[in-house]
Amino acid sequence: MEEFPPSAVTVDLVVLTITGEQLCVLLVRRGIEPFRGAWALPGGFVLADEDLDTAARRELAEETGLAPGTVHIEQLAGYGDPGRDPRLRVVTIAYLALAPDLPVPQAGTDAAEARWTPVATLDPATLAFDHAKIFTDGLERARAKLEYTPLAAAFCPPEFTVAELRRVYELVWDARLDPRNFHRKVTGAEGLLEPVGTTTTRDGGRPARLYRRGPAELLSPPMLRTRG
Amino acid sequence: MEEFPPSAVTVDLVVLTITGEQLCVLLVRRGIEPFRGAWALPGGFVLADEDLDTAARRELAEETGLAPGTVHIEQLAGYGDPGRDPRLRVVTIAYLALAPDLPVPQAGTDAAEARWTPVATLDPATLAFDHAKIFTDGLERARAKLEYTPLAAAFCPPEFTVAELRRVYELVWDARLDPRNFHRKVTGAEGLLEPVGTTTTRDGGRPARLYRRGPAELLSPPMLRTRG
DNA sequence: CCAATAGTGTCTATGAGACATTATCAG
DNA sequence: CTGATAATGTCTCATAGACACTATTGG
Numbered sequence: 014m015e016e017f018p019p020s021a022v023t024v025d026l027v028v029l030t031i032t033g034e035q036l037c038v039l040l041v042r043r044g045i046e047p048f049r050g051a052w053a054l055p056g057g058f059v060l061a062d063e064d065l066d067t068a069a070r071r072e073l074a075e076e077t078g079l080a081p082g083t084v085h086i087e088q089l090a091g092y093g094d095p096g097r098d099p100r101l102r103v104v105t106i107a108y109l110a111l112a113p114d115l116p117v118p119q120a121g122t123d124a125a126e127a128r129w130t131p132v133a134t135l136d137p138a139t140l141a142f143d144h145a146k147i148f149t150d151g152l153e154r155a156r157a158k159l160e161y162t163p164l165a166a167a168f169c170p171p172e173f174t175v176a177e178l179r180r181v182y183e184l185v186w187d188a189r190l191d192p193r194n195f196h197r198k199v200t201g202a203e204g205l206l207e208p209v210g211t212t213t214t215r216d217g218g219r220p221a222r223l224y225r226r227g228p229a230e231l232l233s234p235p236m237l238r239t240r241g
Numbered sequence: 242m243e244e245f246p247p248s249a250v251t252v253d254l255v256v257l258t259i260t261g262e263q264l265c266v267l268l269v270r271r272g273i274e275p276f277r278g279a280w281a282l283p284g285g286f287v288l289a290d291e292d293l294d295t296a297a298r299r300e301l302a303e304e305t306g307l308a309p310g311t312v313h314i315e316q317l318a319g320y321g322d323p324g325r326d327p328r329l330r331v332v333t334i335a336y337l338a339l340a341p342d343l344p345v346p347q348a349g350t351d352a353a354e355a356r357w358t359p360v361a362t363l364d365p366a367t368l369a370f371d372h373a374k375i376f377t378d379g380l381e382r383a384r385a386k387l388e389y390t391p392l393a394a395a396f397c398p399p400e401f402t403v404a405e406l407r408r409v410y411e412l413v414w415d416a417r418l419d420p421r422n423f424h425r426k427v428t429g430a431e432g433l434l435e436p437v438g439t440t441t442t443r444d445g446g447r448p449a450r451l452y453r454r455g456p457a458e459l460l461s462p463p464m465l466r467t468r469g
Numbered sequence: 470c471c472a473a474t475a476g477t478g479t480c481t482a483t484g485a486g487a488c489a490t491t492a493t494c495a496g
Numbered sequence: 497c498t499g500a501t502a503a504t505g506t507c508t509c510a511t512a513g514a515c516a517c518t519a520t521t522g523g
Contacts, residue, residue, distance in 0.1 A: 017286050018249075019248070020247070020249070021245045021246075021247070022246075022248045022321065022332045058246065059248075059321065059332075060246060061330065062323050063323065064322055065320075065322075090318075090319075091319040092293075093287065094293075095291065104250045104287075106321065175475080176474075176475080192476095193513095194513060197476090197477080198512085200476090212475095214520095214522075216475090217472090217473055217521085217522075218473040218522080219473080219474050219475040220474090221474075221475060221476090222475085222476090235463075402502090419485095419486070419488085420503095421488080421489095421502090421504080422485070422488095426485085440493095440502095442494060442501095444501070444502090446493080446494065446495085446499080446502065447492060447493040447494050447501050448502075449502055450502085
């Protein structure tokens with residue numbers, strides 16, 4: 014092993030949710046230096062005996078007070094530019110988490126404040142460290158994954174209507190989808206949705222059938238996002 | 242910052258190429274403990290003032306003696322299970338590299354030997370550390386990326402024929418594609434291929450037009466791999 | 470009744486896949 | 497010439513997208 018350059022390893026989280034009519038990201042206001050007072054992605058050090066995924070879930074729970082089962086979480090990428098943290102060499106493993114509409118987050122240990130911020134109004138350049146890039150990468154990953162995975166349901170409560178699922182696509186992609194074609198597509202896709210059997214009128218109008226997520230891991234054929 | 246658990250950070254590489262008629266991965270035989278004598282993915286420590294991408298390219302150059310411009314390289318994922326290295330806590334950032342047919346690699350500093358191994362005959366379980374998982378993830382990433390990116394050309398020399406590009410798909414996916422439909426599809430895709438203007442008879446039969454990679458970043462609509 | 474949304478049916482353009490046909494080289 | 501592969505054309509079927517229409521609730 015000889016000598017090796019020592020580093021700290023952290024996890025950072027891009028946590029996305031849909032509250033009301035907006036796609037939002039979880040930000041914390043830093044209570045300590047560096048970047049004290051600035052908004053940042055939640056995160057923290059990986060403990061000595063801890064798996065990366067475990068560290069990410071722990072930080073998520075600390076920051077949101079969330080039941081682990083309700084949130085989709087996946088690794089995003091590693092970021093390790095020298096100088097990304099002014100104190101010492103820190104390599105961070107970023108995670109992407111998608112959650113249904115959540116209660117207001119609670120501030121964690123290092124954070125003075127935690128908040129859901131609409132992505133439409135967020136200027137990424139104001140974020141601490143290199144979190145602008147991590148946030149942008151995470152958002153793009155989420156957008157891409159809606160195309161070919163059933164991940165949109167991760168933004169919905171356990172039982173949801175086709176219209177609610179469509180709203181997820183429309184908000185994340187900032188696009189309009191034809192309700193009738195969307196309905197035909199998702200109800201026709203094998204293993205995507207499982208009918209619960211009951212209906213709801215919470216969206217107004219004719220009662221809508223409720224569905225749960227089905228066992229499908231892949232959306233085939235994919236949902237098409239018209240590319241520029 | 243208080244106290245933090247110190248770690249070493251490495252990069253490991255899944256380097257794929259096509260030699261003759263087989264998809265191959267670059268492996269090195271370890272010359273030092275642990276796993277001395279076992280085959281492993283090439284890799285090494287990230288230096289103190291070095292970017293992760295830079296470290297990956299440096300290791301690749303050391304291990305293959307390759308001109309940097311000819312190889313596609315992208316980050317794959319981070320791996321950090323405690324105990325994945327028996328010596329100390331090591332978090333590795335894995336990279337995926339795709340290269341055209343290459344000269345025989347040269348052994349690096351820590352490696353006794355370097356070799357191209359056909360993926361069809363490789364038992365991943367024999368690899369050192371957790372390299373079985375990294376290799377499997379890298380291979381699956383490469384397979385998936387052929388579907389929706391122009392990445393297959395990374396396996397080809399700068400100028401190549403449609404048939405050579407098709408061979409890449411067939412070898413990586415282990416599938417057969419109709420030459421006529423494939424030809425129509427790739428020559429019709431916007432920005433994918435740029436005709437050089439010359440032809441070659443190196444494949445026998447009627448001379449085939451030579452192409453270079455075009456500027457397209459995305460293959461739209463994607464190449465379809467028939468899913469199970 | 471009317472307003473609103475759910476859900477179905479129909480038409481059309483596009484593209485994938487199967488496969489015939491013609492083109493152009495080496496020997 | 498033959499044998500090989502390149503390149504193009506044609507047909508059919510599936511599906512995305514546009515949009516008309518019917519269904520079922522609340523007010």
